[in-house]
Amino acid sequence: MNRPGPDPLTSSTFSQRAHEQLGKPFLRRAVPKATDHAYNALRDRFRDHDYDALREQGRRIRADAVEHLDEHLATLVAALERNGVSVHRAADDARAREIIRGIVRDAGGRRVVKVKSMASEEIGLNPALEADGVEVVETDLGEYVVQLDHDRPSHIIAPIIHKTRGEVRDSLSRVAGRELPDDAAALTGFARDTLREAFLTADVGISGANFGIAETGTICLVTNEGNGRMCTSLPRVHISLMGIERVLPRLEDLAVMLPLLTGAGTGQLITTYVSLLSGPRRPGEPDGPREMHVVLLDNGRSALRGGAYQDVLHCIRCGACQNVCPVYRQVGGHAYGWVYGGPIGAVLTPLFRGMDAGGELPHASTLCGACDDVCPVKIPIHDLLHGLRSDRVRGDAAPRAERVASSLWSLAWSNPWTYRASVTFARVGTRAAARVPSGLVRRVPGAARWLDGRDLPGGPRPGGRR
Ligand code: SF4
Structure with missing residues (x-):
């Protein structure tokens, strides 16, 4: 199911998109309520812990991973290959799409099931596969609804934070061909039955990677719905698309990074499922994919190393900065125009899509610093936003009047x-x-x-x- 229409980032301004979102009463109520809930859950989760000390440990691990990225990636690739995994390097989004389309084609794949992956959103994977006649089924409940509605996720962790239950019911009723009851258990029950059939008949499963552990050649996935395990174990072929920065040097690093990710993202001690995937089915094993591929996605990440914005590569996509941002909480994720919304989106979008397309987003911030205070790996988001504002004014992307005013x-x-x-x-x-x-x-x-x-x-x- 393709997402037709122009690219929101280049066809409209932040101000236009924000005004449109501000005109949605449900969004104005739902997003602050849901993000308050998430933030309170984070506070409760770490109430009896020294969150700052844990964050400092997380920062050090991520800083080491990114500082010595080449070395850790080489270790990861060698370990994955030892485990029987085929590793592919994609310099940009086009190459990543090409690699994945090739794997699906070689596998004779007609149906693909997917685990929620922001990296796959970033490279526009679904439309590319659909253009090849492949049926793509998103299996995270929120992403499934997003796909049914030809919509876009609006939060890293909660993709349909902007939708009412009535809208979800309407979407699922269309698939059912009948009016489903306005009851959360009935709606999820219907989705579960429908998706189970997709899991059992899919040729290829595609996931992202929360972390790639270099030492052991392991892809770590955290999910709450169990769909991750279905997608990575039932189809004949599993493809994991991983941003190169998501590497962790050692298995023991998970002891710090997992609680930080799940606690900052959802307030959970640990998510319902944590999958550690270390290769395809081995001889004598009754289940698991016959082939496992890992696609390492660069797409602008290497270029950030050694520069003023290297710290953004520490991000573990927990979504906590979105929950506390006073701008995101009012306008929601779609106002940012691309895959990543909120403070992290205001940094990543101009860096990945260029100043001309995303240069105004760093201004969509009060610079209050709430994002810095909550970030589980202590990314100085506020400084990065400042730097991007300054770069924009020094370059050509800002209007002349703004450049002159800033100079004065x-x-x-x-x-x-x-x-x-x-x-x-x-x-x-x-x-x-x-x-x-x-x-x-x-x-x-x-x-x-x-x-x-x-x-x-x-x-x-x-x-x-x-
Ligand atoms: S910048 Fe920090 S708080 Fe925001 S998504 Fe990344 S890790 Fe989470």
Whole structure:
């Protein structure tokens, strides 16, 4: 099931997409409620632990993995191959699609079942397979509904956070060919029965990889619905698509990284299923795939190493930064226009898709730092957003007026005298503007958009008095 239509990132602005999302009353209620729930679960999970110390351990493990990525990847590839896994390297999304299409074609695959994978969203895998006449079935319940509706996931962990139960019922009723009851157990029961048939008849299973453990050549998958195990053990062929940065040097690193991922993502001690996949079926084993492939996806990741944004490669895609972001909580994930929403999306999108396409996203942040405080691997997201804003203004992606204004601002705030003069000017200016009819103020270029949804207060006097 293809997702038709233009690329939202290049065919609309963040502001347009955000306005559209803000017009959805259910989203305005549901996203804050669900993200509050997730954040409270995280707090409860780590209440009796030193979360900061655990985060520091996680940061060190991820920093080591990324700092010595070539070495760990070489170890991972050698260990996977020893385990009988075919390893493929994909420099970009097109090559990754080509490799996976080739594997499916060689396997005579007509039906593919998939475990939720943001990397597969990133490379646009489903439409490519469907163009070859392959039926692709998403088997995570949320992703299944997203697929039925030709929609996009709007949260890393909770893909249909933006949908009502009624909408889910309508989607599943279309598949059933009858009106299903408005009851969560009945709806999931129907999905389970339908998907079971897909698991049993699929030729190929495709998953992502939460981690790839170099020491043992093991792909680690965490799921809550059991679909991961079905997809990776029932079909004849299993393909795991893994971003190269998801490597962990040692098996013992999982002792830190698993609780951090599951605790920060869902507040769980551990997810219902943790699968450690170390190769295809061996002689004498009764089940498991006959072939296992791992596709290592670069797609812009290597280029970030050694640069100002290397830390973003530490990300374990837990979604916690989305849950606490005051912007994401209002506009939801679709406003960001691409696969990754929220603070992590505002960093990854311009880096992966380029400044022209995603350069405005780092501005979709209050820079409050809540994302830094919650991130289980201590990524300084706020600094990365700052850096990207600065890069955009220094490059050509920002409008000329914004570049000139930023240069003047920077100049003024680099010297104590001009700093004080600019603050005085701003105070006098805003106090004067607050007294004139707002219609006049809105005529100032750029003021109308800024004043949408904001009042113009008189500036404070020195010492904080108005
Ligand atoms: S940036 Fe941190 S909090 Fe956000 S998804 Fe990545 S690991 Fe999780």
